Amino acid sequence: MLCKENFGALCHVTIPRKENDKNIPLLSSHSMEEFSNIWSTFNSELFAFKKSIWGVKRNEFCHAGEWSGLLNLGTGIWTPCYSIRAQKRNMFKNPDEPFVFYPVGHHCNMPHCYNGHSFLSMGDIPEIDTYRYDQLRDRTCEDGATWLTDDTRNFYHGRLNDGKLERYSQQDKLKFSSIKTKTIVNNIIAKATHNTDIL
Numbered sequence: 001m002l003c004k005e006n007f008g009a010l011c012h013v014t015i016p017r018k019e020n021d022k023n024i025p026l027l028s029s030h031s032m033e034e035f036s037n038i039w040s041t042f043n044s045e046l047f048a049f050k051k052s053i054w055g056v057k058r059n060e061f062c063h064a065g066e067w068s069g070l071l072n073l074g075t076g077i078w079t080p081c082y083s084i085r086a087q088k089r090n091m092f093k094n095p096d097e098p099f100v101f102y103p104v105g106h107h108c109n110m111p112h113c114y115n116g117h118s119f120l121s122m123g124d125i126p127e128i129d130t131y132r133y134d135q136l137r138d139r140t141c142e143d144g145a146t147w148l149t150d151d152t153r154n155f156y157h158g159r160l161n162d163g164k165l166e167r168y169s170q171q172d173k174l175k176f177s178s179i180k181t182k183t184i185v186n187n188i189i190a191k192a193t194h195n196t197d198i199l
């Protein structure tokens with residue numbers, strides 16, 4: 001295999017998805033069971049973790065938007081996560097103004113967290129504590145060498161909530177959720193009324 005010959009170990013395996021379908025299903029002619037039987041032969045932790053969260057709707061309080069986000073480096077458009085597109089803002093427009101980050105909380109509207117190998121392994125939902133990101137990316141070669149250096153492994157082993165106390169009590173989370181709902185609704189109404197992006 002190409003990867004083994006050039007990098008000393010089998011590559012990791014991901015799960016392709018159909019993003020133009022609101023249910024974000026598997027993009028394959030195989031059923032998930034068949035797909036899994038084929039690709040699990042690679043013994044990829046990345047694949048194992050992605051499969052374990054595939055199709056699972058997340059209802060926990062998610063810190064995406066506060067501890068992580070999606071930034072288009074070409075346009076400056078920033079969104080808290082895939083789930084909250086209505087709250088896009090332009091990070092490059094007024095760079096001197098403070099940029100306020102706030103979490104998605106209980107408002108994730110995605111059917112499942114298909115890129116949770118990044119967001120969840122890094123701690124956006126602190127109670128999900130399974131694989132760390134380094135464990136999903138590293139490989140040990142036949143000669144005992146590893147793909148990640150010690151420094152990179154240590155860096156990726158950290159979680160976004162390491163050293164941080166949860167900033168929100170249960171009561172705060174509920175309060176925040178109701179404020180957030182109003183903001184989302186107001187943004188959608190403003191967008192529909194003015195037919196402009198909320199930036």
Ligand code: SF4
Pocket residue numbers: 058062063064081082083104108109110112113114116119120124
């Ligand atoms: S898609 Fe995942 S990371 Fe994003 S808001 Fe939903 S649960 Fe959080």
